[in-house]
Structure formats: C-alpha cells, structure tokens
Amino acid sequence: MAHHIFKLPDIGEGTAEAELVAWHVTIGDLVEEDQPVADVMTDKATVELTAPVSGRILALHGTLGEPSQVGSPLIEFETEATAETEISQPVAASAGLPTRDATDEGATTIAAIPVAISHQEKSNPVDPAATRPKTTPAVRARAAKAGVNLADIRGSGPQGRIRQADLDAYLNGESRKVGQPSPAALPPSATTASSTLDYREVKLTGLRRKIAEKMEISSRTIPHFAYIEEVDVTELEDVRLSLNTRYNGSRPKLTFLPFLIRAMAQILPRYEQINATYNDESGIVRYHAPLHVGIATQTDNGLIVPVLKNAEKLSIWDMAEEISRLASATRNGQARKEELGGSSITITSLGTLGGLATTPVINAPEVAIIGPNRIVERPIARAGSVELRKMMNISSSFDHRVVDGYDAAQFIQELRSLLENPLALLAG
Incomplete structure (x- = not known):
C-alpha cells in the first residue's frame, strides 16, 4: 500500500x-x-x-x-x-x-x-x-450548496441524468423518493427560512461570490457614464418576424440580438476606442480588430458571460445559431472554458423584463456595455400625424478614462440609425 x-x-x-x-x-x-x-x-x-x-x-x-x-x-x-x-x-x-x-x-x-x-x-x-448520479458540474455545485444528496433525485434526462429542473422540483417538494424527507426537513441552507428566525444567512460562494467580486471591482475602479437613446424598431421587427415566418424553422429563429450585433460590427471599426479593453495596472488600452461580443446570460447559478467570437465574420443567421448554442451550453454548465472569456464588449439584455432604461455595469476590463431594453408600442408623432410605433430604449455605459462622451453619443446615434433601417443590416 x-x-x-x-x-x-x-x-x-x-x-x-x-x-x-x-x-x-x-x-x-x-x-x-x-x-x-x-x-x-x-x-x-x-x-x-x-x-x-x-x-x-x-x-x-x-x-x-x-x-x-x-x-x-x-x-x-x-x-x-x-x-x-x-x-x-x-x-x-x-x-x-x-x-x-x-x-x-x-x-x-x-x-x-x-x-x-x-x-x-x-x-x-x-x-x-x-x-x-449523472448530471452536470453546475447541478452538482448547486446541490452541494443546498445540502442535497443527488442520489435522492429522480433524473428526467437521458439515462436518468439529473437536470436543473429536477433539482428545482426536489427543492420545491414536487419530486422526491418515497421515504425521503420533505423539503421542510432539509438542512437550513436548502430551506427558505429557519423555523425560529425571520431571516436566513447564506455566505456568498462559488459563482455568486465571483460575480460580487467582479462587480465590486468594476464599480469601484471604472468611472462610468451612461447614455440612453430611444430607437424606433418597427421596421426591424417587421423584417424579423417576416423572415422567421418565411423560413419557418428551416433556419435559426431570429431574435433582436443578431441585428444589434450586426449593426455594432458595421460601426465599431470607426470607434476602436469602444471595442477595447483597459489594463488598470499597466495603463495600456488594447484596441481589438475582431469583435468578440460577451452575451450576459442568466443561469440557475447566476450571471455568466459566454462570448460570440469574431462576430464581424458571421451572417445574421450564423449569429442566431451560435447565440442559441452558447446560451444553451452556458445554462447547462457545458460551455467550454475558451467560450467564457476574451470578450471585447458586452451586451446585457433582460428581454421582456428590460424596463424603460438601465445603467449596466461594465464588464471589466472592457470599456463599454450595451443594454437593449424591452420593446413597447406607443404613439409617436411622425410627419404631422400620430402613429403607433414599436419603440425600444438602448441603455449603454462607458469607461470615461478611455471613451469620451461625444464619441459614445455619436456611436449610439449611428447604431440607432442602422437599427431603424434594417435592410442595410441584411446586405452583404
């Protein structure tokens, strides 16, 4: 031995x-x-x-x-x-x-x-x-935090693989083995509150702690300034819905993000100071030729940012397919290490929860972040008459050490112009 x-x-x-x-x-x-x-x-x-x-x-x-x-x-x-x-x-x-x-x-x-x-x-x-039990590292980590033995959970995936939804069901008392304790009998870390206290304390660990540390550094060290502009996306939405109907599943479903990224890819070569990263210690700004877009993705374990690499080389359809793949891999804990780093600018979107405006925190060491808000239909005055139009605000934040306010405003205005004329995005 x-x-x-x-x-x-x-x-x-x-x-x-x-x-x-x-x-x-x-x-x-x-x-x-x-x-x-x-x-x-x-x-x-x-x-x-x-x-x-x-x-x-x-x-x-x-x-x-x-x-x-x-x-x-x-x-x-x-x-x-x-x-x-x-x-x-x-x-x-x-x-x-x-x-x-x-x-x-x-x-x-x-x-x-x-x-x-x-x-x-x-x-x-x-x-x-x-x-x-067969499952992903992300599920194992979450189960460990909750004090749950994965052997007690029936997996609904192939060959009994345990999915995030299975863990959710177990924690909610909706699925458990016969003879196993109810969620009320689980350790305190897995329950919503102690029976004798009106609060519970949980130490930030794992991904949640990493997020907290990174946000603290970004907020403390980067002098943010925000810029918000409204965009009329009526024509863009008409084009998007028309294309999805025409191809009816034979091509990847188009969301708003591929159009936004395509617009950014066309404009950013003229604004290299925005597609950049800044090293605080050396004081060196790195201007990136390719466009590597971080896409903030909400998972069961917190916010993770997979990266769409070389976006300037992709068509609208290629972007849609790759964004979908990255999001799925990230949420399932299967994203590769190289897919989770190396971004030069980040997009953060809450979809239908996007509100009227946000002030997104920059994903250091990047110097800019773009946050599209939700699309709402409201009356707009056009050519002397009032029409119902689909409007969306674009919220953005910039690092004032690297990006001047005028340049940021000009960049967003060009972005707005392209999004309001979607046919230009489909050319080429």
Whole structure:
C-alpha cells in the first residue's frame, strides 16, 4: 500500500487559486483513476477534477466555498502502488489540460498508512462511477450548496441524468423518493427560512461570490457614464418576424440580438476606442480588430458571460445559431472554458423584463456595455400625424478614462440609425 496526496493542480492561465465548489467523493470511498472527485471554480469557469490514481479516499482537504492555493493538498489516497512507482497525474478533465510531469508539486507520495480492508471489498470492489448520479458540474455545485444528496433525485434526462429542473422540483417538494424527507426537513441552507428566525444567512460562494467580486471591482475602479437613446424598431421587427415566418424553422429563429450585433460590427471599426479593453495596472488600452461580443446570460447559478467570437465574420443567421448554442451550453454548465472569456464588449439584455432604461455595469476590463431594453408600442408623432410605433430604449455605459462622451453619443446615434433601417443590416 502507498499513500498518495493529490494537490490542487495548475488549471491554466496563471491561476494561483481556485474555489472548491463541490465534492463528488467522501472519506472511505473506493475510486478509479480518472473518476470525477471535485469541482473547482476559477474566474473563468467551473472545472471538474478527476482522480490521478485508483484507491481509497483517506482524507479530504479544503472547505467548500473557500479558495485553495494551487499546490495545496486536496485529497489523500491509499493506493495499491508503491511509493516509488506512484506517478499518476492530476487531471482537470473538463478543461482539456495536459498532464503534468511526475516531478511536479501536484503529485507527491509519502509513506503508506495501513487501513483494514475486508476480504469482500478486495474481491468485489464497488464501482463508484456506476452508482454516481449523472448530471452536470453546475447541478452538482448547486446541490452541494443546498445540502442535497443527488442520489435522492429522480433524473428526467437521458439515462436518468439529473437536470436543473429536477433539482428545482426536489427543492420545491414536487419530486422526491418515497421515504425521503420533505423539503421542510432539509438542512437550513436548502430551506427558505429557519423555523425560529425571520431571516436566513447564506455566505456568498462559488459563482455568486465571483460575480460580487467582479462587480465590486468594476464599480469601484471604472468611472462610468451612461447614455440612453430611444430607437424606433418597427421596421426591424417587421423584417424579423417576416423572415422567421418565411423560413419557418428551416433556419435559426431570429431574435433582436443578431441585428444589434450586426449593426455594432458595421460601426465599431470607426470607434476602436469602444471595442477595447483597459489594463488598470499597466495603463495600456488594447484596441481589438475582431469583435468578440460577451452575451450576459442568466443561469440557475447566476450571471455568466459566454462570448460570440469574431462576430464581424458571421451572417445574421450564423449569429442566431451560435447565440442559441452558447446560451444553451452556458445554462447547462457545458460551455467550454475558451467560450467564457476574451470578450471585447458586452451586451446585457433582460428581454421582456428590460424596463424603460438601465445603467449596466461594465464588464471589466472592457470599456463599454450595451443594454437593449424591452420593446413597447406607443404613439409617436411622425410627419404631422400620430402613429403607433414599436419603440425600444438602448441603455449603454462607458469607461470615461478611455471613451469620451461625444464619441459614445455619436456611436449610439449611428447604431440607432442602422437599427431603424434594417435592410442595410441584411446586405452583404
């Protein structure tokens, strides 16, 4: 027998620490090499870590919701291998990262600690992977926060896969195994309030904590200024609805966003200071030639911003398809790491909840954010008469260190002009 310590690996991009958001194993479990053991979260994504060796779990280190330093002990294994031959590597499976050298800090061996194993366990080892509930890292993290054992939930997905909706139903008392406690009997973290208190306290962890930190930095360090303009989207909506009716599912369904992004792609080459990022420490502005649009997406775990890369090269239809794919992957916790970073400007939209106007917070290190509000029909004076028109406000915020008010206003006015003449967006 040998004792193997699995240390938190370097999961890329110079990450110094990662937050532990979910355990997939407990002390005493028998695990196989490459079996998922924990989820950790960086600034960019949640990463599923897998076992570097096969063996029994002796100890778990780290606290859920707290950051751990790269190289710090994570899991202690008892293995069949001897200390001299124990060279298996830590692997962050979902990130697709290369293995590390056997001499790396991430894989260390020390003297064996004897643990009694029954004859039955030796001859008939349990395969943990066969009984582990099938679901996504995002669902696992949310279940861990709520104190829910995923084995108690019936999954409605393929092969019993547990979806976010299944977890919602369980927490709401709408679906549970016979004999399992009702939601009222779940741990306090999974209920709406304590029976003796009129409030509950929950520490911000995981994605919620990352969002809080980023918003705090953006609000504190960036001198925001807002600009709001109304846009008559009557013709654009007529074109959009007409195209969706004409192709009736044979092409991706068009929403407002592809038209907005297409308009931005046509205008931004003349406003390079808006399609830019600013490094506070170096004082360097990076002007981006391609348009990488972050699309703020609400998920069960909070706001995540997947990125539509090289939008200037895409047609309206390609944009619609890619936006739909990115949104679905993000909400299901399946977005790749490279899809969750590298944006040069962000769009944030609340859809029908968009209100009349907003003051969106810039997604640092970007210098601008665009927020379309909801479309409403109201009377507008046109050529001496009053007509019902479909109107929408565009809210925007800019970093005043990089973008002047005049340039921002001019950019939004050109954007308005294009959106009010949608045929120009379909040309080419």
